[in-house]
Amino acid sequence: MGGTPLKQIKIGIFGLGTVGGGVVEQLRENRELLKARTGTDLVILKAVVANPSKPRPFDLGPIEVSGDPNFILDDPEIDVVIELMGGVTLAKEILLRSFVSGKTVITANKALLAECAEEVFEAAYEHHALLGFEAAVAGAIPVIRVIKEGLAGDRITEVSGIINGTANYILTSMSKKGEDFQKALGKAQEKGYAEADPTFDVEGVDTAHKLLVLMCIAFGGIFDFKELYTEGITKIEPVDIEIAAGFGYVIKLLGKAKEVGGKVEGRVHPTLVPEDQMLASVDGAFNAVKLSGNFSGPIVSYGRGAGARPTASAVVADLVSLVRQRESETSPVPPLSLMSEKLKHRKLMPMAEVLSEYYLRFSVEDKVGVLAELTRVLGSHNISIASMIQRSRSEEGGPVFVVFFTHEALERDVVEALKTLDQLPFIAQPTRMIRVDPS
Template identity: 45%
Template sequence: MRPVRVGLLGLGTVGCGTVDVLRRNREEIIRRAGRAIEPVAAAVRDPARPRSCPVDGLRLTTRPEEVVADPAVDIVVELIGGLEPARSLVLAAIERGRHVVTANKALIAHHGNEIFAAAHERGVMVAFEAAVAGGIPVIKAVREGLAGNCLRQVAGIINGTCNYILTAMREEGAEFEAVLAEAQRLGYAEADPSFDIDGIDAAHKLTILGSLAFGIPLQYERVHVEGIRGVSRADVAFAAELGYRIKHLGIARRTGRGVELRVHPTLVPARELIASVDGVMNAVLVEGDAVGTTLFYGAGAGADPTASAVVADLVDVTRALTADPGNRVPHLAFQPDALADLAVVPMAEVESRYYLRMQVEDRPGVLAEIARILGEEGISIEAVLQKEPAAGAADVPLIMLTHRVREGQVERALTRMRGLACMRAGICRIRLESFE
């Protein structure tokens, strides 16, 4: 089947990320979507500007209308941001029967009602997973995965710049201005940061989440918006002393009096999961009457994470264009004839770090005997914890953490160690993994 052809409006950070992901994961995407998805054209402001992605095979133009009108383009991906000309271009694409994928939260929050009506009328698809919380598929979760619930609330850390600043204020005990300057230097905040730190970006996303949760029209102008300029180092410290962390949250909540739509700094109990979401990461908590409280965590911005959401939308549209409705998504994610028979690694070949707990005789030389065996099996030790013997006891617990090693090596070492005269009981071995 011929590839689905994509025209991009904008080839900046996210545009280049999208081209990169589409090319890098081309085979994986064919296995999932049943056909290739190919970027074929892109509208840019300056064709001569160096890009972070290869542009070979892409028709570059300075006129976005050309991409929209290009009969070779099946799906238009709008990544120029802002309200105009994004709105006019998206409406023109719809008018010409193109499907549209966009990452533009401002556009959806302000003009979504108009855009969706036009798409409905013209019978084309408009997808916008990347508009909220970057790579986290939270629009899909709320719209489909939790569709059986009466939702009570959505509360999200949905602006990475604010979360980065508040996290750094806590960890470094620094004032807002100092951290903002640092964030700007690191590229986590714009030169003009007001869109982020005054809460406008979060309010766009909350507008969308509120509509998805409660089935109300998009109404950005009704969201109460506060940013984080008023939060001082003292507040962050006092909150910590009282057992709280300050997070910039967007909250959409159903109450007996109506729907609350608000964006503001918020104290959250430090023990709650959402309070542990730090740095530039995003998280959205969704509470439903059946499911209870769920939380969706991930990167909310950046070239690749945002591209992850854009490409997921492209796969969604492609699947809808390609498959019969009932088999839109393959049962096991990949097309049945594209299943791979990757080898399953035997456990002895698996690499991990290890926690080893032994009960050993309390005499000089014991640690050396054990360390020698580990060394001979090529296992290096990262940490040792040896406790005082209990009163009157002749043996002590000895705990070791190893560096990364193959399980087979550990098993050989354990067999030898079990034979040592100093061993007073079985050896407990638990694997150790880190995911960040």
């Protein structure tokens, strides 16, 4: 290279698992390119991990490893902290202390950002922190950048997407191979697409964490994670996937938020998506996010939502972006895109007020008058029917399925109607309700 040596940016990293290893490798493999793009040399000097003596499947090079967070946090030489440990309590302490000491912070921790949104973002603004969290949502897809900068001039009206690869992998297997949930989950675990405890993924919690982070940026405010309606995929049965397919729909675990007339609606649940929509063709462990702006129209971004290298790509993109800002001693892009005095707390619309179309699968005794009673009760709750099919089960004389697709109805009315219907004597099993998203 020759000439004056470049300024070194000193990095401390928390966590050297899958993603941490990817970051170490990316900074090594792309080092010259990163020098050309930032005018600095980005070097990880220290790592803090739970078990410092554990062997790692990658070369640590000059990185010193410790089990004590203060090894990084108390070192005034460290410019940038990368937090990839997960968990909430210690991670929050790391972020807050780093803000106070003027360290630039990059995190992939969606649980922390969603569950402690108020505390973390308010502290970031208070200390004028440089904070990047692109890796927290949708792996390599630069969705946070697209919201904050690509749609910087738009009023965002919708954020939705498939942002949990594990759930999508399971639903794709169920859909393509006719497997039931337990079998598809087992296979996903064998292949490393699902963890031993898959609760966060299959119950929608991880999707909800990520959606909440996107909502804070998209709609300019802090939302309360506990207000976000969250429903997982564990109750989806092959028969629902099959019936949905017959009507031209694919079942996806969707996170979706909209702002209409100043009211924000946000929810995570299995959703029937028309098969000709972009989101319907997102298979396996891939993620996709749809954003709509009042001028841009819809923008869909698709890519790998997890894994060592794709997630590292998002971490290092933040690193480049924040080092460019740090070296110019400014923060031209505020953490949530808004200037701090405009930051506000926002309430979510209650789920009961949401309007949606619905797929309702009733298990009923096969006898005269049942259909009339079902439609009467639905009608009395302002629910009108768009289409219907009736299917016998395989066993003779057993209950039959009656499936209704409804026109748009109020969630409250549907919940009330099902509460009434499920107590009727001819209902053989609790009714399966899945929301339909025709847009």
